[in-house]
Amino acid sequence: MSSTLLELTRGSHEEVERLERFIVKELQSEPANNKDRLLQSHRVRNMIEQIITSTEKLIDVYEDKDNARKDEIAALGGQTATATNVFSAFYDRLKEIREYHRRHPAARVVDAGEEYELMFKEDPVLDFSGEEAFGRYLDLHEFYNKYINSKFGEHMEYSAYLDVFSQPEKIHRRLKLSRQYREYIFDLLEYLISFFERTEPLKDLDRIFSKVTTEFEEQWRNGIVEGWDSEGQENGLAPSDSTVIDLDYYSTLDELMEVGPEKLKEALAALGLKTGGTVQQRAERLFLLKSTPIEKLDKKNFSKPPRAVEQNGDVPALNQENPKEIALVEAKLKKLCEFLDETIVRTKENVEKKQALTYEEMEAEREEEEIQADTESDDDEQQIYNPLKLPMGWDGKPIPYWLYKLHGLGQEFKCEICGNHSYWGRRAFERHFKEWRHQHGMRCLGIPNTKNFNEITSIKDAKELWEKIQERQGVNKWRPELEEEYEDQEGNIYNKKTYTDLQRQGLI
Numbered sequence: 001m002s003s004t005l006l007e008l009t010r011g012s013h014e015e016v017e018r019l020e021r022f023i024v025k026e027l028q029s030e031p032a033n034n035k036d037r038l039l040q041s042h043r044v045r046n047m048i049e050q051i052i053t054s055t056e057k058l059i060d061v062y063e064d065k066d067n068a069r070k071d072e073i074a075a076l077g078g079q080t081a082t083a084t085n086v087f088s089a090f091y092d093r094l095k096e097i098r099e100y101h102r103r104h105p106a107a108r109v110v111d112a113g114e115e116y117e118l119m120f121k122e123d124p125v126l127d128f129s130g131e132e133a134f135g136r137y138l139d140l141h142e143f144y145n146k147y148i149n150s151k152f153g154e155h156m157e158y159s160a161y162l163d164v165f166s167q168p169e170k171i172h173r174r175l176k177l178s179r180q181y182r183e184y185i186f187d188l189l190e191y192l193i194s195f196f197e198r199t200e201p202l203k204d205l206d207r208i209f210s211k212v213t214t215e216f217e218e219q220w221r222n223g224i225v226e227g228w229d230s231e232g233q234e235n236g237l238a239p240s241d242s243t244v245i246d247l248d249y250y251s252t253l254d255e256l257m258e259v260g261p262e263k264l265k266e267a268l269a270a271l272g273l274k275t276g277g278t279v280q281q282r283a284e285r286l287f288l289l290k291s292t293p294i295e296k297l298d299k300k301n302f303s304k305p306p307r308a309v310e311q312n313g314d315v316p317a318l319n320q321e322n323p324k325e326i327a328l329v330e331a332k333l334k335k336l337c338e339f340l341d342e343t344i345v346r347t348k349e350n351v352e353k354k355q356a357l358t359y360e361e362m363e364a365e366r367e368e369e370e371i372q373a374d375t376e377s378d379d380d381e382q383q384i385y386n387p388l389k390l391p392m393g394w395d396g397k398p399i400p401y402w403l404y405k406l407h408g409l410g411q412e413f414k415c416e417i418c419g420n421h422s423y424w425g426r427r428a429f430e431r432h433f434k435e436w437r438h439q440h441g442m443r444c445l446g447i448p449n450t451k452n453f454n455e456i457t458s459i460k461d462a463k464e465l466w467e468k469i470q471e472r473q474g475v476n477k478w479r480p481e482l483e484e485e486y487e488d489q490e491g492n493i494y495n496k497k498t499y500t501d502l503q504r505q506g507l508i
Helices: 005-028 034-063 068-077 083-103 112-121 141-148 158-164 179-199 205-222 253-257 261-271 279-290 323-339 341-356 359-381 401-406 426-434 436-445 459-473 496-504
Strands: 412-415 421-424 485-487 493-495
Touching: 005 034, 005 068, 141 158, 141 179, 158 341, 179 205, 179 323, 205 323, 253 279, 261 279, 323 341, 412 426, 421 426, 426 436, 436 459, 493 496
Parallel strands: none
Antiparallel strands: 412 421, 485 493
C-alpha cells in the first residue's frame, strides 16, 4: 500500500519528536565515569544526526518544487473537484485500504519507538589507542618523532614537546615554507580534529573553525598574524629572513670562504640557489648577491627551474607552499589546543609520572587497573540482556547486531584437519590456518603448513595436494648420488657422493 506525501511528512515529524524525547531521556542519566560519558555523548550525537537527516527531507517536501504536495492538499480539500468527486475519492481510498487488509490479514502495526530505542541503546564503538586511554590522554609520539628528526624541529624530551607542539609561531618562518613542515602541521591538525570529535562529539567543530577563519582573514589582511608578519607575504619570504649570512660584513671572496662550507650551503638553500660544488664555488655563487639583486640573477644559478614567473620579470618562485594556508592551519591548531588544554596538561602529568615510576610500580599500577576493570565488567554482566545470543566484545558486552552481520559471524566453517572444529565467521576461519590447532593437525599428517594449503580443510585433499607437490619437486625420483650405496673394505656403508670424495682424498 503506497504512502502519500502527507503521510511521509507526518511520519518524519513524528520521528523528529521521538528522537528529541530519546535525547532528553538519555541526558537525564548521569554517567558514572569518563567512558560512560563518551558513550552517552556519541549516542546523543547519532540521534542528532538522524534528526538533521529527517529535517532535511522535510525541508525538501515543504519547498515543494514539483507542486506534488500542493496538488495532494488540493485533492483532499476538494478544491479541484466537485463534492461528489470528493466523496467518490474517499470511498475509493477506503476500499483500497480494506482490500489491502483482506489480502494481508497477518499485517500488524509496528511500533517504531521500540525499534529506535533498541537501535540507539547499542553502545557505539570508541576507537581509542591504548596510549589515549579512552580520551584521557593524547598520543603524539608519531608527531614527536617527526618533529625531532626534521629541520624545523629540535631534539628534546617527549614531555617538553607537549609544551611546544601547540606553539608553531616559535618556529622560524623560513622553515615553515618547506613541504616537510606542511605535511607535519596538516597531519597534526587532522589528528587533533579526530581526537576532539571522538572526545567531544556534541561540540560543533565547523562553527568553531568558521569563527577562527573569519578572525584569521582579518588579521592576515592587517598583517598581524602571530609568526607571520605582513612584510613579504606576497612572495612568502621576508627579506630579512632570506639569508643567514649578512654580506655587508664581507668585502672579499676569501673572507666569505672562511665562513665554512656548511653555512654557505644553508645560505644558498634558503635563497633557492644551487648548493653543490667546492667551498670557493659556493662562495662565488653567494657573493654575486653583493652586487646583483636576486631578481636579476641568471636562472642557471638556481637549484631548480622556476615554477612560476612574474608577469613583469624573471623572479623565481622560491616558496613551494602557500604561507597563508599554512598560517590558517596553525590558527586552527592553536584553537583546538585551547579546548584540549586540560587533556594536554593531563597527558604531560601522566608522562612525567611514568618516568618517575620503577618497573615494579608500573606493573603494580597496571594490575590494579586490570582488577578495577574486571570489577566494573562483573557489575555490567549482571545487567546484560542478550536475546539474540550475540558474541561478547572486548568490553564484556554483546557486539552490535550490524557488526555480527557484517563479519558473517552466523556462518559456520568446519575444518577436518583441526578435528572437525567449528569456526564462526570468515575472518576467524582464515586466521585459524596460522593457529596452533591447524598447525598441529598438519604436523600429525606429516605435511608442512605452507601457503599452498590455505583454504584446504579436508585431510584427503591435503594429502593429494602434498603428493602432487612432491612429484613436481622430484622428491620420489631415484637419486643415485644420494641413495646408491657403496661399501669399503671394512664394511662401512656410504652413498655414492661421499664414497667418491673419500676415495679421491685417499682415505679409503
